[in-house]
Amino acid sequence: MNPFLGPLDSLGRVPALQQTRVASFLVSLHGALARQLALTLPGQFNAGWQTELNTQLHRETEIVSLLLRATSWMPDIMVFYNTLIWEAAWVPTPTAGIADRRLATTIDIAALGHAAHGAIRPAALLPVEASTDDPFVAALRRIEFESSRLIQAQIYFLKSDELKSVRDAVGAAVNDRHRLVRKLWADVLESIGIKPRADDE
Amino acid sequence: MPFLSHGSHRIRYELDGPTDAPAYVLVNGLTQYSELWAAYRDALIGKGFRVATFDLLGQGASTKPELFISQHDQVEALEHLIEALGSGPIFLGGISFGALIALRYAILRSDRLSGLVPMSAFAEMSPQLLLLGNALRTGLILGGTSYLQDLLLPMNLSDAWLKPLLGNLDAVKRQGWLINDVYAVQNLMESFLDFEPLTPQLASIKTPTMILNGEFDFLTPRSLHETLRTHIADSSLVIVPNAYHAFTLEKAALTADLLARFAEDVLAGRWQGRQAVWIAPDEAGGEMTPFPAGFDHLRAIPVQRAAS
Numbered sequence: 001m002n003p004f005l006g007p008l009d010s011l012g013r014v015p016a017l018q019q020t021r022v023a024s025f026l027v028s029l030h031g032a033l034a035r036q037l038a039l040t041l042p043g044q045f046n047a048g049w050q051t052e053l054n055t056q057l058h059r060e061t062e063i064v065s066l067l068l069r070a071t072s073w074m075p076d077i078m079v080f081y082n083t084l085i086w087e088a089a090w091v092p093t094p095t096a097g098i099a100d101r102r103l104a105t106t107i108d109i110a111a112l113g114h115a116a117h118g119a120i121r122p123a124a125l126l127p128v129e130a131s132t133d134d135p136f137v138a139a140l141r142r143i144e145f146e147s148s149r150l151i152q153a154q155i156y157f158l159k160s161d162e163l164k165s166v167r168d169a170v171g172a173a174v175n176d177r178h179r180l181v182r183k184l185w186a187d188v189l190e191s192i193g194i195k196p197r198a199d200d201e
Numbered sequence: 202m203p204f205l206s207h208g209s210h211r212i213r214y215e216l217d218g219p220t221d222a223p224a225y226v227l228v229n230g231l232t233q234y235s236e237l238w239a240a241y242r243d244a245l246i247g248k249g250f251r252v253a254t255f256d257l258l259g260q261g262a263s264t265k266p267e268l269f270i271s272q273h274d275q276v277e278a279l280e281h282l283i284e285a286l287g288s289g290p291i292f293l294g295g296i297s298f299g300a301l302i303a304l305r306y307a308i309l310r311s312d313r314l315s316g317l318v319p320m321s322a323f324a325e326m327s328p329q330l331l332l333l334g335n336a337l338r339t340g341l342i343l344g345g346t347s348y349l350q351d352l353l354l355p356m357n358l359s360d361a362w363l364k365p366l367l368g369n370l371d372a373v374k375r376q377g378w379l380i381n382d383v384y385a386v387q388n389l390m391e392s393f394l395d396f397e398p399l400t401p402q403l404a405s406i407k408t409p410t411m412i413l414n415g416e417f418d419f420l421t422p423r424s425l426h427e428t429l430r431t432h433i434a435d436s437s438l439v440i441v442p443n444a445y446h447a448f449t450l451e452k453a454a455l456t457a458d459l460l461a462r463f464a465e466d467v468l469a470g471r472w473q474g475r476q477a478v479w480i481a482p483d484e485a486g487g488e489m490t491p492f493p494a495g496f497d498h499l500r501a502i503p504v505q506r507a508a509s
Binding site for chain 1: 268269341344345372378384385
């Protein structure tokens with residue numbers, strides 16, 4: 001098992017099966033976030049930080065669009081099975097211990113966003129020899145770079161005073177989503193010969 | 202890779218050296234990881250010490266709590282590690298954020314320590330440090346860990362160290378970038394949102410204390426170390442010449458030698474803090490020089506100290 005994608009070809013490109021598996025997972029996850037944001041974003045914002053959510057909706061869509069175009073896809077018999085598993089995992093689950101069902105669902109969606117942008121480090125999979133001119137390599141770097149900004153709306157909401165009274169429930173929801181996302185991500189990586197990081201185990 | 206348990210969290214640590222030897226416990230700064238103390242491990246073990254290093258919560262291979270990391274949790278994790286070392290003499294050193302955690306531990310458990318070495322330390326947030334910290338946090342959010350490293354490197358290391366590495370800085374940054382996650386480093390930074398100065402509690406530290414401050418430390422300048430010197434009775438302030446905030450990286454041989462000599466002096470009963478001010482030698486093994494009498498060690502130019 002290797003900590004990085006590869007072996008790279010002579011042009012510094014990632015093998016097509018690895019590109020396909022990584023991109024499939026990211027398309028599923030960011031696509032789910034885009035759909036969830038599109039459905040839950042209020043028609044009228046009432047707080048300044050919510051404008052970040054509008055940005056996030058479009059950035060999630062951009063990530064999906066980018067990966068569809070930047071990936072060297074190849075047929076993968078696992079893609080249907082994997083997609084079923086992943087899509088089932090992303091379905092919003094109201095956070096336990098919170099009576100307001102709408103709020104409980106919003107917390108879970110935010111927790112998934114926190115995990116997607118916090119726990120997944122696609123650029124950290126790239127070996128130093130990866131070609132800076134390869135579209136897939138550039139896409140992974142861009143997704144990770146954007147994640148530090150996109151996670152901010154989640155951080156603001158999940159750590160807000162508004163949720164102070166239910167902080168334990170919120171913490172547990174975020175922890176659960178991180179574990180789930182890390183587990184599925186580790187499974188994807190192991191299926192292409194990549195060893196997960198020590199703190200992902 | 203051994204781990205200690207702290208509640209649901211795991212603390213990754215390394216412990217080397219003879220089990221019956223006095224121990225040095227070294228605490229990382231922000232974005233650092235245990236391996237950065239490798240030179241200290243070798244040097245201190247060579248001088249007969251046991252050495253314990255670990256990854257703070259939120260860094261390296263230790264658990265990265267998703268939303269909140271309190272400084273109290275870091276102190277508890279440190280306490281677990283010190284408990285695991287048994288009842289022999291313990292010397293505790295920490296750099297920057299790690300020095301703050303070491304100070305917090307010493308305030309609570311001065312009785313458990315034989316010696317304390319805060320390096321590039323602070324007990325309160327000066328306006329400059331507060332604003333720099335805010336700017337670094339914004340840099341992290343907007344540009345990720347890599348941009349934070351871009352800001353920290355020139356701020357905390359000398360031209361002499363940076364110049365030969367200018368063409369290879371990505372390699373210097375890579376390990377720190379790989380193991381640090383933005384949200385976790387951000388949580389560490391945000392543990393200062395409810396920060397209260399430790400200054401009123403410093404007097405409870407009765408432990409022999411050697412305070413190390415780089416001559417050109419821009420992030421935590423002399424005045425912040427002076428707070429420690431004037432409030433910790435058995436302390437000395439040692440100025441490390443030609444050094445910046447991250448001198449533990451840049452001057453590892455010298456700093457490890459200073460740590461060993463301090464501990465040897467304490468164990469031999471020779472240490473006398475006296476709240477004195479010293480200048481460290483340029484190289485390991487050199488002579489310590491008292492700061493020139495009558496001059497103000499808080500100034501960067503030779504100004505006579507005002508009569509008190």
